[in-house]
Amino acid sequence: MNLFINAAGNKPMYEQVKDGIKEAILNGELKAHQLMPSVRQLAADLNVSMITTKRAYSDLENEGLIYTVAGKGTFVKADNIEAVQEKQLNDALEDFREKAENLKKLSVPQEKLIEEIEKIYGGNENE
Amino acid sequence: MNLFINAAGNKPMYEQVKDGIKEAILNGELKAHQLMPSVRQLAADLNVSMITTKRAYSDLENEGLIYTVAGKGTFVKADNIEAVQEKQLNDALEDFREKAENLKKLSVPQEKLIEEIEKIYGGNENE
DNA sequence: TTGCTGTATATAGCTGATATACACAGTATA
DNA sequence: TATACTGTGTATATCAGCTATATACAGCAA
Numbered sequence: 001m002n003l004f005i006n007a008a009g010n011k012p013m014y015e016q017v018k019d020g021i022k023e024a025i026l027n028g029e030l031k032a033h034q035l036m037p038s039v040r041q042l043a044a045d046l047n048v049s050m051i052t053t054k055r056a057y058s059d060l061e062n063e064g065l066i067y068t069v070a071g072k073g074t075f076v077k078a079d080n081i082e083a084v085q086e087k088q089l090n091d092a093l094e095d096f097r098e099k100a101e102n103l104k105k106l107s108v109p110q111e112k113l114i115e116e117i118e119k120i121y122g123g124n125e126n127e
Numbered sequence: 128m129n130l131f132i133n134a135a136g137n138k139p140m141y142e143q144v145k146d147g148i149k150e151a152i153l154n155g156e157l158k159a160h161q162l163m164p165s166v167r168q169l170a171a172d173l174n175v176s177m178i179t180t181k182r183a184y185s186d187l188e189n190e191g192l193i194y195t196v197a198g199k200g201t202f203v204k205a206d207n208i209e210a211v212q213e214k215q216l217n218d219a220l221e222d223f224r225e226k227a228e229n230l231k232k233l234s235v236p237q238e239k240l241i242e243e244i245e246k247i248y249g250g251n252e253n254e
Numbered sequence: 255t256t257g258c259t260g261t262a263t264a265t266a267g268c269t270g271a272t273a274t275a276c277a278c279a280g281t282a283t284a
Numbered sequence: 285t286a287t288a289c290t291g292t293g294t295a296t297a298t299c300a301g302c303t304a305t306a307t308a309c310a311g312c313a314a
Contacts, residue, residue: 012303038259049305054260071259071312092229093243099223100247106219110248113223114241120227121237139270165292176272181293198279198292 001029005046013048017056025065025078026085036066036074128156132173140175144183152192152205153212163193163201 003020005013024030037045039053046053057074060066063084068074103113130147132140151157164172166180173180184201187193190211195201230240 014303039261040259050260051305052303055303057260068260069312070261070310073259089233089235092226092233093235096223096226096230096240097243097247099219099226100244102219103223104247106216108216108220110244113244116220116224117227117237117240117244120224120231141270166294167292177293178272179270182270184293195293196279197277197294200292 003046005048007048014052014055014059017042017046017048017053018059021056021060022063022065022084022088025076026081026088030076030078032076032078034076036076038073130173132175134175141179141182141186144169144173144175144180145186148183148187149190149192149211149215152203153208153215157203157205159203159205161203163203165200 001021001024003017005016007013009016011019021030021036030036036042036057039050039057042053043050057066057068061068061074064080065077065084066074067077100113104110128148128151130144132143134140136143138146148157148163157163163169163184166177166184169180170177184193184195188195188201191207192204192211193201194204227240231237
C-alpha cells in the first residue's frame with residue numbers, strides 16, 4: 001500500500017489517509033483480518049501526527065472497513081465491501097450529475113460534455 | 128434579485144451571497160452603476176450578519192464586479208463580465224472533468240456517463 | 255519490566271460567523 | 285454657515301468548529 005499525502009492540498013490529511021486505505025481495501029490489496037500498520041508506524045511513514053492516522057482509522061472503523069483491538073492493533077474487516085463500494089459509486093455519480101447540471105445551467109451544450117468525456121476515456125483506456 | 132441562503136448547507140453563507148449576486152450581474156439582472164442594497168439592508172433581508180454580506184461584497188469587489196464608495200454605497204461595475212464568465216465556465220468544466228475522471232477510475236463505463244448527461248439535458252430543455 | 259499497541263487530554267491555528275463600536279458622506283434644519 | 289441626524293461602509297474583539305499537533309495515559313504480550 002503506497003499512500004501519498006499532500007499537506008497543502010484542499011483535502012484534510014486524515015481524509016487522504018482514509019481514502020487511500022479504503023481504496024486498498026476495496027481493490028483487494030488489503031485482505032480481511034490482515035494486520036494494518038500501527039497508528040504510530042503509519043504516522044512516521046507519512047510524516048504526520050498519530051492523531052491524524054488515528055482519526056483515519058476511527059472513521060474507517062465507523063464505516064465498518066476495519067476493526068481495532070486495544071493493545072494489539074488494527075485489522076482489516078472487509079466483510080461489507082459491496083455496500084461500501086456501492087455507496088462510493090453513488091456518491092461519485094451524484095457529484096458528477098451536480099457538475100453536469102451546473103454546466104447545463106451555464107448554457108454549455110450537451111455535445112461539449114460528451115466531447116469532454118470522450119477525451120477522458122479515449123486518452124488511455126487502462127489507467 | 129432573489130437570494131436564498133441556506134445556513135446549514137455545505138457552502139459558507141458569504142459564498143452563497145456572493146454567487147447569487149454574481150449570477151444576477153452576469154445574466155444582466157443587475158446593470159452597471161446600479162446601486163446595490165446596503166450591507167445592512169441585505170443582511171437584514173437574509174437574516175445574516177453585516178459581516179457576512181460585507182465579506183461577499185469585498186470578494187465581489189476584488190473580482191472587479193462591483194465597487195464601493197464609503198458612506199454612499201456599493202454599485203455594480205460589470206465592465207469585465209466576459210472575463211468573469213470565462214473563468215466561471217473554465218472552473219465548471221474543470222470540476223466536471225475531475226468528477227468524470229473519478230468515475231473512470233471506478234470503472235464506470237463511458238456509456239453510463241453519457242446516459243446520465245442525456246438524462247439531465249433531455250429532461251427539461253429550458254431550465 | 256519492557257516494548258509494543260491504541261486512547262485521551264490539552265493546545266494551537268485557521269476559517270466562518272457574529273455583535274458592537276467606529277468613521278465617512280449626504281441632507282435637513284437651526 | 286454650522287450642526288445634528290441618518291444613512292452608508294469599515295475595523296475590532298470575540299466565539300465556535302475543524303484540522304492538526306505533542307504529550308501523557310492505558311491495555312496487551314513476551
